[in-house]
Amino acid sequence: MIQIEYFLIVAAVMMFAGIFGFLTRRSTLAILLSIELMLNATDINFAVFNRLMYPAGHEGYFFSLFSIAISAAESAIAIAIMINIYRQMKDISIDKLQKLKW
Amino acid sequence: MDYSQFLYMREELSLLLVILILFVADLFMCPDKKSGKGVYNTALPVVLMSVLTIVNLLPCCGAQACEAFGGMYQYAPMMTIVKSVLNIGVILVFLMAHGWLSRPENKVKQGEFYIVTLFTLLGMYFMISSGHFLMFFIGLELASVPMCALIAFDKYRYESAEAGAKYILLALFSSALLLYGISFIYGGTGSLYFSQIGALLSGNSLLSLLGLTLFLAGMGFKISLVPFHLWTADTYEGAPTVVTSYLSVVSKGSAAFVLFTVLIKVFSVGQLFTDWNIGLFWIIIASITIANLFALRQKNLKRFMAFSAISQAGYLVLGAMGGTAQGMTAMVFYLLVYLVANFGAFAVINVVEQNSGKLGIADYNNLYQTNPKLAFLMTLCLFSLAGIPPFAGFFSKFFIFMAAFNAGFRLLVFIALVNTIISLYYYLLIVKAMYISPNDQPIPTFRSDNYSRAALIICLLGVVLLGIAGWVYNYIDTLSYGLDTIL
Incomplete structure (x- = not known):
């Protein structure tokens, strides 16, 4: 059986890849993808903790399910806002989101 | 299953009822096609x-502290007070x-505005x-x-x-961090119930510390405390003024109260208690401090209010230090006073x-000359x-400082005083701008609508x-x- 550490390492790598992407990508859609990567890393964490450490209950699985659903709702709203920006600026790069600052 | 436990959730269910009524009303009360006048007026939701607030506050159905659904839903009488304060904000x-x-x-989006706002309130x-933690x-x-x-909401305005x-984007980022923290708390304890985690968390394990840190970061984003505040000014400036006021009081206040309750319920074992106190201290x-310094250089009033709100959030969270019952009283009272004062200022900005x-x-230079009542209300x-003495803000600040002082954080109270x-x-x-600074073209005299006047009078009172x-x-x-007096 695969040790729990390997799963957690995969999740941690995904998490930090997501954070790195969030900080470095210039397109808002790529930023959104990075955030999905972070959310999926947490889902893996929940499922793994539930399966390998506390197999008696299903709390972790349910948490992953809910978090998948909620992150889908969030992406829907985020993309709607980006379409709105695109309609007015014809560009969704975050370099263009600079009208409001300091 | 015992269906009577739904009755413990009477506040949520009655709010849901209000949302459904408004939803149905929205179908039949859309704007008149000929005159274009909004039939669906402000009176109905208000x-x-x-009614909802009064029913919630009625002492006859005042419930005891209780739990429903195996502890997923917890109720204490204090929560009715906080929810009613939030209701006043929404009104x-x-x-x-x-x-x-x-x-x-x-005009066509009136119904949407009410329903979406009430859904955030339900959340x-x-x-x-x-x-x-799942419910949370x-x-x-x-x-x-x-x-x-x-x-x-302002679809044709780019700033919005x-x-x-x-x-x-930042909300998603912070909630991903928060979830990562919760997953480690789950990994460390095997439970997500607040009541069980409190006993299971071993005080000095690295997992629980990681969980606490990421939890503080997630909530710090919602309350817009300093290392997590960078979205605040931009969002406040771009959002419609009404939504800005909602963000700066209702959303912030609820998150601060939740931060308090979760910290005392979950993270107050052994070493962790000291850890979160140190974290909150800084x-x-x-x-x-930082919000005050940035507020000094603002030219736009909404941005200015954003930094003022960050600084006020710092005072609000000051009530959570030590997790005492007195701190909770001070925090809720501070929230109530901050609500009326901030909404008063925003109501003036809005009209x-x-x-x-x-x-x-x-632009506000010499507002007193043309609109003396608004200028006076804004001043109050x-x-x-x-926090100038005869007004409510002085007392709320005093209670907050007293609570933190009694909890033993004297240096913090001193810095806050400075x-x-x-x-x-x-x-x-x-x-000074409104009363003293000269202006060739002050804002012309105008009459605000009656609903705004009602809001202004409530805030003034x-x-x-x-x-x-x-x-x-x-x-x-x-x-x-609080920690000293558990119900």
């Missing part, structure tokens, strides 16, 4: 919310929104009463996802969309923006925010009377709980 938002919503581009209700997370997201839609994009100092389109601090609200004086300077800058009416504080005090 009356419904007022004020609806009153203020009348002028903005009766504009031609928003805050669930977040406040949660007894399980769903409540948090229900409060923040529709909020993005509200911020981007940019503010919405900035808010939702966060509060940074919030109050001025609706009637003249001006938002710069320099700013004095209350700054910052109060700095904040006095920038609040008075606006008062609150600012003047809350400090004198001592029974409010005493009543909140009888219901509060």
Whole structure:
């Protein structure tokens, strides 16, 4: 059986890849993808903790399910806002989101 | 299954009922095609919310502290008070929104505004009463996802969309961090129930510390405390003014209360208690000081209010230090007073923006000459925010400082006091602009609509009377709980 550490390492790598992407990508859609990567890393964490450490209950699985659903709702709203920006600026790069600052 | 436990959730269910009534009313009360006049007026949601608040506060159905659904939903009488304070905030938002919503581009969206706002309120209700991290997370997201839609509500104004994009990207980022923290708490304890985690968390394990840190970061984003505040000014400036006021008080206040309850329920074993106190100590100092320094250099009134709100959030969280019952009383009272004062200021900003389109601090020069009543009300609200004695803000700040002092954080109280004086300077800058600075073209005299007037009068009464009416504080005090007095 695969040790729990390997799963957690995969999740941690995904998490930090997501954070790195969030900080470095210039397109808002790529930023959104990075955030999905972070959310999926947490889902893996929940499922793994539930399966390998506390197999008696299903709390972790349910948490992953809910978090998948909620992150889908969030992406829907985020993309709607980006379409709105695109309609007015014809560009969704975050370099263009600079009208409001300091 | 025992269906009677749904009755414990009577506040949430009655709010859901209000939402359904408004939803159905929206179908039949759409704007008249010929005259284009909004038939669906502000009165209905305001009356419904007022009825809801009064029913919640009626002592006859005042419930005891209880649990439902195996502890996923927890109720304490204090939560009714907090929810009613939030209700008052929402009523004020609806009153203020009348002028903005009766504009031609928003007329068709009136119903949406009310329903989406109430859904965020429902999320805050669930977040406040949660007894399980899943409920907490769903409540948090229900409060923040529709909020993005509200911020981007002005569809044809670019700033609104940019503010919405900035808010939702950072909200998603912070909720991902928060979830990562919760997953480690689950890994360390095997439970997500607040009541069980408290006993299972071993005080000095690295997992629980990681969980605590990421939890503080996630909540710090919602309350916009300093290391996590960078979205605040941009979002506040771009969002419609009504939504800005909602963000700065209701969303912030509910999150601060939840931060308090979760910290004392979950993270108060052994070493962790010291850890979160140290964390909050630095966060509060940074919030109050840095926000004050940035507020000094703002030219736009909404940005200015954003930094003022960050600094006020620092004072609000000061009540959580030590997790005492007195701190909870002070925090809820501070929230109530901050609510009326901040909504008063925003109501003035809103009517001025609706009637003249001006938002710069320099535009307010000599407002007293043309609109003396508005200038006077704004002055009272700013004095209350700054904490000048006869007004309610002085008493709320005093109680907060007293609570933190009694909990043993004397240095923190001293730094906060020094910052109060700095904040006095920038609040008075606006008062100076309105009364003293000369202006060739002051904002012309105008009459605000009756709903905004009602909101202004409620805020005025609150600012003047809350400090004198001592029974409010005493009543909140009888219901509060903390680490020293568990209910």
